[in-house]
Amino acid sequence: MAESVQALPNDIKEIIEVYEWDLRTREGIQRFKRLRAKSLPSVALNEELVFEAIIPPQEELIQAIMDRYRPNQRS
Numbered sequence: 537m538a539e540s541v542q543a544l545p546n547d548i549k550e551i552i553e554v555y556e557w558d559l560r561t562r563e564g565i566q567r568f569k570r571l572r573a574k575s576l577p578s579v580a581l582n583e584e585l586v587f588e589a590i591i592p593p594q595e596e597l598i599q600a601i602m603d604r605y606r607p608n609q610r611s
Contacts, residue, residue: 537579537591538556540594540597541554544597544601548598552601571583574588575588575589576589579600581600581604
C-alpha cells in the first residue's frame with residue numbers, strides 16, 4: 537500500500553498527510569481497532585476506513601482523496 541501512495545501524482549501528495557502504523561506496536565493495534573479494520577491492507581481517509589483488504593487502483597484512490605478534499609477557504 538505504501539508504494540501506491542508514493543506513486544500518487546505530486547499534486548495529490550501535496551494535499552495529503554500520510555501516516556503508517558505498524559501492527560507490531562501498541563499504537564498500531566489501537567489505531568487498527570479504532571478504525572474497526574478487520575484485515576490488511578487498509579486505507580483510512582479523514583478517520584474513515586475507505587479501503588480494506590484491497591490495494592485500490594490508483595484512479596480509485598485519487599478519487600477517494602479528492603472526494604474528501606476541502607481546500608482551505610478564506611473569508
